[in-house]
Amino acid sequence: MSDQTDTTPRQPDSNGDRYHLLIEFAHKHLDFQIAELESVLDMHGISLGDDEECRIIALPNANKTKLKTRHGKTVQVHRVKDSGSGAVTSRRPFLILSLPRTSKWIPNNDETQTNNIASIILERCTLVRNVMELWGMGTSIEECAMAAKDWIQNYTLGKLTFSRVSSESWKLTVHTLGAKYTYEEQGVMRSHVSHLGFSGPVQMKDPTNEYVLIHEIELNETGSPLYPRHSPEGKIISENDARPPIACYFARTLCGTRQHKGRGKEQYSLKNRTYLGPTSMDAELSSIMTNLGHCKEGTIAFDPFVGTGSILLSCALRGAFCIGTDIDFRILKGRSKDENIESNFRQFNLPKPELIRSDNSIHHRHFRTTSPMYDAIICDPPYGIRAGARKSGSRLTNPKPVPEDQRHDHIAQTRPYPVSDVMADLLDVAARNLVLGGRLVYIIPSYADFDDECDLPRHECLRIVHICYQPLGSELGRRMVTMEKIGEYDVSKRETHYLVSTWVNGPESAEKCANIREKILENAKLKPGYESKLEIRKQKRKANKEAKRIAKRAAADNFTD
Amino acid sequence: MRLLTHNYLQSNVKGTEEGYPLGIVPETVEIEKSPVDRELLLSILPKLNYDAVHQAVAQLRLHCSTLPKLPSTLPENISNDENLVNDLYFVLFDVHVKNGCLVCPATQRKFPIKDGIPNMILHEDEI
Numbered sequence: 068m069s070d071q072t073d074t075t076p077r078q079p080d081s082n083g084d085r086y087h088l089l090i091e092f093a094h095k096h097l098d099f100q101i102a103e104l105e106s107v108l109d110m111h112g113i114s115l116g117d118d119e120e121c122r123i124i125a126l127p128n129a130n131k132t133k134l135k136t137r138h139g140k141t142v143q144v145h146r147v148k149d150s151g152s153g154a155v156t157s158r159r160p161f162l163i164l165s166l167p168r169t170s171k172w173i174p175n176n177d178e179t180q181t182n183n184i185a186s187i188i189l190e191r192c193t194l195v196r197n198v199m200e201l202w203g204m205g206t207s208i209e210e211c212a213m214a215a216k217d218w219i220q221n222y223t224l225g226k227l228t229f230s231r232v233s234s235e236s237w238k239l240t241v242h243t244l245g246a247k248y249t250y251e252e253q254g255v256m257r258s259h260v261s262h263l264g265f266s267g268p269v270q271m272k273d274p275t276n277e278y279v280l281i282h283e284i285e286l287n288e289t290g291s292p293l294y295p296r297h298s299p300e301g302k303i304i305s306e307n308d309a310r311p312p313i314a315c316y317f318a319r320t321l322c323g324t325r326q327h328k329g330r331g332k333e334q335y336s337l338k339n340r341t342y343l344g345p346t347s348m349d350a351e352l353s354s355i356m357t358n359l360g361h362c363k364e365g366t367i368a369f370d371p372f373v374g375t376g377s378i379l380l381s382c383a384l385r386g387a388f389c390i391g392t393d394i395d396f397r398i399l400k401g402r403s404k405d406e407n408i409e410s411n412f413r414q415f416n417l418p419k420p421e422l423i424r425s426d427n428s429i430h431h432r433h434f435r436t437t438s439p440m441y442d443a444i445i446c447d448p449p450y451g452i453r454a455g456a457r458k459s460g461s462r463l464t465n466p467k468p469v470p471e472d473q474r475h476d477h478i479a480q481t482r483p484y485p486v487s488d489v490m491a492d493l494l495d496v497a498a499r500n501l502v503l504g505g506r507l508v509y510i511i512p513s514y515a516d517f518d519d520e521c522d523l524p525r526h527e528c529l530r531i532v533h534i535c536y537q538p539l540g541s542e543l544g545r546r547m548v549t550m551e552k553i554g555e556y557d558v559s560k561r562e563t564h565y566l567v568s569t570w571v572n573g574p575e576s577a578e579k580c581a582n583i584r585e586k587i588l589e590n591a592k593l594k595p596g597y598e599s600k601l602e603i604r605k606q607k608r609k610a611n612k613e614a615k616r617i618a619k620r621a622a623a624d625n626f627t628d
Numbered sequence: 629m630r631l632l633t634h635n636y637l638q639s640n641v642k643g644t645e646e647g648y649p650l651g652i653v654p655e656t657v658e659i660e661k662s663p664v665d666r667e668l669l670l671s672i673l674p675k676l677n678y679d680a681v682h683q684a685v686a687q688l689r690l691h692c693s694t695l696p697k698l699p700s701t702l703p704e705n706i707s708n709d710e711n712l713v714n715d716l717y718f719v720l721f722d723v724h725v726k727n728g729c730l731v732c733p734a735t736q737r738k739f740p741i742k743d744g745i746p747n748m749i750l751h752e753d754e755i
Binding site: 364365366367388390394396399400409418419421422423424425426429432433434435438439440459460461463466467468469474475477479480 | 672
C-alpha cells in the first residue's frame with residue numbers, strides 16, 4: 068500500500084464522505100489475502116477497483132518520508148501483481164475499503180439487512196481476522212484521535228453512527244501487534260480517545276460495541292516485530308522508541324467482539340479427520356481455494372484428482388455438491404468403512420460426494436460433455452513430488468489383448484502421465500465442462516526461474532484471474548492459479564488448437580513444473596552434510612525395520628503360546 | 629453412485645459410437661434422504677438427458693419398489709409442480725446404487741460398481 072498515492076481524504080457532506088472499513092488479516096499466506104477477499108466480494112456482485120464503488124485506499128505510513136533503512140535493515144516491500152484492481156499489497160496486515168455513504172452494503176443496525184459487507188467478509192474469508200468500522204486513522208495516536216473526533220462531529224455518517232452507538236455498552240481494546248506495552252502505557256494511549264464521550268456503560272464481558280485502538284508497528288515476513296527491543300549493547304529500549312507506530316487506527320468492531328472471532332475453525336483441521344493421505348490438502352488452503360472457486364450452495368464442484376477428498380470436503384462445507392474422480396481405486400475405497408472419503412464427510416454431516424474411478428486424460432470418453440455441468444473445478448494435480456501421475460493404457464504400443472475369461476477381474480494397466488499432459492488435459496477438461504463464468508482453481512509447484520507470464524499453462528477459453536504465490540523455501544514455491552471460463556468450447560479445435568497451445572514456450576515451460584522431485588533431491592545433495600545425514604537416515608531406517616521385525620516375531624510367539 | 633452421475637457416464641471402449649445411456653444392473657441400492665435443494669435441481673435439470681433418467685428409474689424399480697413414478701416426458705414449467713421437483717430430486721440425489729454394474733448398450737461391456745464407486749477404467753486393449 069505504501070506506494071499508492073491516492074489517500075482519498077474524507078470531506079464533510081460531499082462525495083468524499085465515505086464509509087471506511089478496516090480489515091485485519093491473519094499474518095499468513097500474504098499473497099492470497101487480496102485475491103481471496105476480491106473473490107468473496109465478487110461472489111456477491113461487489114467489485115473491487117479504483118473506479119468501482121468499493122475501492123482500496125492507502126494506509127497511513129509514518130515511515131513514508133523517512134529512509135527505508137533503520138537499524139541497518141532494509142525494509143522490503145512485498146509487492147504483488149494483482150489482476151483487475153491494480154492493488155498492491157505490502158506485508159502490513161491491514162487494508163481499508165472505502166464505500167460511498169449510500170452503498171447498500173454498509174452495515175447498519177437495520178434488522179431487515181441480511182447481508183452487509185462485513186458479514187460477507189467474515190463469513191467466508193479464511194485469512195481475515197477482524198472487520199471494523201474505521202472512525203479515524205493517522206500516523207500517531209493524537210492524529211488518529213483527532214480524525215475520529217472530526218468524523219463523529221462533522222460528517223453525516225459519523226454523526227449518525229455516533230448517536231446510534233454511543234449510549235450502548237462498550238469497551239476499548241488496545242491492540243499493539245506484538246509490541247508489549249505496560250498497563251500504564253496503554254492507559255496513556257486510551258486517554259487520547261477518552262474525549263470522544265461515550266455515554267453508555269463500560270462492560271468488559273460481551274459489550275454491544277468493542278472499540279479498538281490499533282497501534283501498528285512494522286512487522287517482518289513472519290509477522291513478528293521487525294525491530295528488536297535491545298540496542299546492540301544489550302540495553303532494553305523503551306517500546307515506543309524501539310518500535311514507533313507507522314499508523315494508528317480507531318475503529319469499532321463489527322459482527323461481534325474480537326475474542327469471538329476465529330473460533331470453531333480448528334474442528335476442520337486435517338488432524339481431526341478419520342482418513343488422510345500424504346497429499347491431503349491443508350484445511351486452510353483448501354478453504355481459500357473454495358473462495359477463489361466461488362463454491363456456494365446450489366453449485367457443483369469437481370476434483371479430477373480427488374485422492375482423500377480433502378479439497379472436496381472444503382467445497383462441501385461451502386454447500387457445493389461434490390464430484391470427484393481418481394485413477395487409483397485403493398485411495399477412493401479407503402482403508403475401511405470408517406476410514407474413507409465418505410467417513411470424512413459423515414464426520415461433518417455433509418452429503419456424501421460422488422466418486423468415480425476414471426481417468427482424467429480421457430475425461431470426455433467417460434462423461435457426456437454436451438452440456439457443461441461443473442461450476443468449479445478445484446484440484447491439486449499430481450506433480451510427482453509425493454504422488455506421481457498415471458493414466459490408463461499400456462506402455463507398449465500394441466498391448467496384448469486381455470483373454471475373455473480373465474476380463475472381469477483383470478487389473479487394468481497404467482502408464483506414466485507426464486506433467487505437461489496432465490496440465491494440458493486439466494485445462495481442456497475445465498474449458499469443456501465448466502459453465503460459462505465457472506472457475507478452475509489449481510496448484511502448481513515451481514522453482515525460482517518460473518515466470519507467470521509465459522510458463523503457466525493457457526487455454527483459449529480460460530482467462531487467468533488470480534495467481535497467488537506461496538513460498539516453500541528460498542527457491543521452491545507453489546502457485547495457486549484461478550482461471551475463469553470466458554468462451555464456449557469448440558470440440559473441433561481440441562486436437563489442432565487447444566491441446567497444442569497449452570504451453571506458451573513449448574516444452575521449455577512444461578519442463579519447469581515437471582520433475583520437481585528430482586530438482587528438490589538435486590538441490591538437497593548440494594547442501595553441506597548431505598552424505599552424513601543420508602547415512603544417519605539409513606541407520607535409522609534399518610533400526611526401525613529391525614524393531615518391527617522383532618515386535619512381529621514376539622507377537623507371533625505370544626499367539627502360539 | 630447417484631443417478632445424477634449415471635446421467636453423465638458413458639461407455640468409452642475403443643470404437644464405441646452409441647455408448648449411452650448405460651444400463652444399470654443393481655445388486656444393492658440404498659436410499660438416503662436429504663433436504664431438497666431446489667436451486668441445484670432446477671439449474672441442472674436443463675442439462676440432463678431426461679430419457680436416461682426415466683430408463684434408469686425403470687431399471688431400478690425392479691429392485692427398489694419405493695421409487696416414484698416419473699412422467700415419460702418432462703413437462704414444461706416444472707418449477708410450479710412441487711411434487712415433481714421433490715420426486716426428481718429424490719431420484720437424482722437420494723438413491724445410491726451401492727453395488728452392481730453398468731452395462732454398455734452397444735458392446736455389453738460391464739463396468740462394476742463397488743461400494744458406490746463405479747469403475748470406468750479401461751483395460752489396456754480398449755484404449
